[in-house]
Amino acid sequence: MKAKDIEATYTVASVTGRLIGDIVGSPALGAQIVSSLLRPDEHPTERNIQGRLREALSGGSIQIKGLGPKGLKRLQSALALGKALYIEAPEVGTIVDDPAVAVQAFGEIAWEPVEKFAVLALDVKHRILSMRVISSGTATETCAHPRDIFRWLIQVGGTRCIIGHNHPSGSVHPSNEDLQLTKLLLDAGKVLDIPVLDHLVVSGGEYVSIRQTTGLWAESN
Structure with a gap:
């Protein structure tokens, strides 16, 4: 050094x-x-x-x-x-027209020392309805079940959603488990007619959009 x-x-x-x-x-x-x-x-x-x-x-x-x-x-x-x-979450009714807007909504988990999985509920015009942390895990992993995610979305009237979780390690590179969960949620969203618009991996001030960096959404159509 x-x-x-x-x-x-x-x-x-x-x-x-x-x-x-x-x-x-x-x-x-x-x-x-x-x-x-x-x-x-x-x-x-x-x-x-x-x-x-x-x-x-x-x-x-x-x-x-x-x-x-x-x-x-x-x-x-x-x-x-x-x-x-210093963590300014967008207000209810804000239109999410860019991943950066959703990242602000997930700001409260971006700095956490353990993995947390959150969901942003949107209406048909992509306006924010609510955000909720669905699960909290360890420094290396968390578990989010599609049943819990979509049950909450239905309860709050969400017709679209963006999912997000943090990586306490500082790396925002999606793991194989992240990609597998994304595929599962995309399929579940199609069945329930609640499309998953993106899956964001956040850590500190960094993030990655899995939709923008993989072909998962094209493959699911």
């Missing part, structure tokens, strides 16, 4: 530690918390620090050493406020 890269990664650690210190009221504790998230021989990066911190705050397997219940609650509240301020 170059000297400039090392300096940048340690800047990430110091800035994150300072922010945590401001929230919990102890600069020393902030630095200690960041240090506890890393292995002894591991270089700090934006992804490993922030990813592990998100997992710890969401009740995952990672524990924040030295932080009591009040401090944990403060950090969780700060995280919730950040999401509310």
Whole structure:
């Protein structure tokens, strides 16, 4: 690693530690918390620090050493406020005419440390009716059953839908399982006359449209 890269990664650690210190009221504790998230021989990066911190705050397997219940609650509240301020979900009635619009609706799962599967219900004119997280899994997989997806869509009056899930790993490349599930949902949507318009894989600020990058929709016609 170059000297400039090392300096940048340690800047990430110091800035994150300072922010945590401001929230919990102890600069020393902030630095200690960041240090506890890393292995002894591991270089700090934006992804490993922030990813592990998100997992710890969401009740995952990672524990924040030295932080009591009040401090944990403060950090969780700060995280919730950040999401509310900077993840702008499109309003009900917004027309989804581009995958980027749907990605905004899935913003709340894009940064999650575990896989979550969500569905965006649309009307016949592709206007947003509602969004719901259908299932939550582990850091590497989640399970979404077509029965649960389409039952909810029928309940809210959805006549079209876009499905989406996150990859906590940071890669938005669809897995074979993602493609198989997409095929299954396309077939189910045809039977129920509720077309699946797209399947988006999101992670952080990145996404991939499976419809735009594969031939699955052409094959299903």
